Amino acid sequence: MTRIYDISQTIRPGIPVWPGDRSFALNRTWNIEPGCPVNVSELVMSTHTGSHADSRLHFDEQGVDCAATPLDAYIGPATLIDLSAEVPSGGLVEPRHLEGKLPARVERVLIKLFDRFPHEGWDPKFPAMHPDSIQLLADRGCKLIGLDVPSLDPQDSKTLDAHFKVDATGMAILEGLVLDNVPTGDYELIALPLKIEGADGSPVRAVLRSIP
Ligand SMILES: N[C@@H](CC(=O)c1ccccc1NC=O)C(=O)O
Ligand SMILES: [Zn+2]
Ligand SMILES: [Zn+2]
16 A cells, blocks of 8 residues: 655744744635635745745746746655764765765655754754765756755855755755655655746645555
């Protein structure tokens, strides 16, 4: 039997967001009451809330938005590896961390970096990716990288070296995935960004389906 692992954060009031970014709110526009048969709400949120995809527009003014982002990278075989014991807080994933854990060819890689996902707070020292590791993934045929941490680059990065390396190699990006409670190994990933014109990122409902 196939099993579905939900690897999405629950989007909710108080969900941790990038320091200074808009906090999440769900506001009722209409309530069920005499004369009104429905509840309807508006969403207020950053495009980088929770488990999300970055479009190229996030770090390249000429890059495509979410509506124009090709979807093939976001559906298909994915390998989950766990580097949470290898890469320290504030550290970078280096090629030596990946070499022993990766198959020779890999289409999509999900990397667990948090020991336990910080659902209730923001960890400013989250580990991130060395750009050479992005190149190594690209050399092995990788078209999507997914992380549990909120960004490929460290929080204080002004140069976004890993993001730009991803751009140069044509990879897709998922961030803020919840990779606790999923065994390492091979799955089918499904995590589609919403078709929002002008959006530099989009929340996704990310799932891993076990391979029968
Ligand atoms: N690079 C991060 C997000 C990011 O950098 C960010 C997100 C929201 C508000 C400000 C941000 N960066 C500011 O320098 C990401 O890829 O999601
Ligand atoms: Zn992002
Ligand atoms: Zn990013």
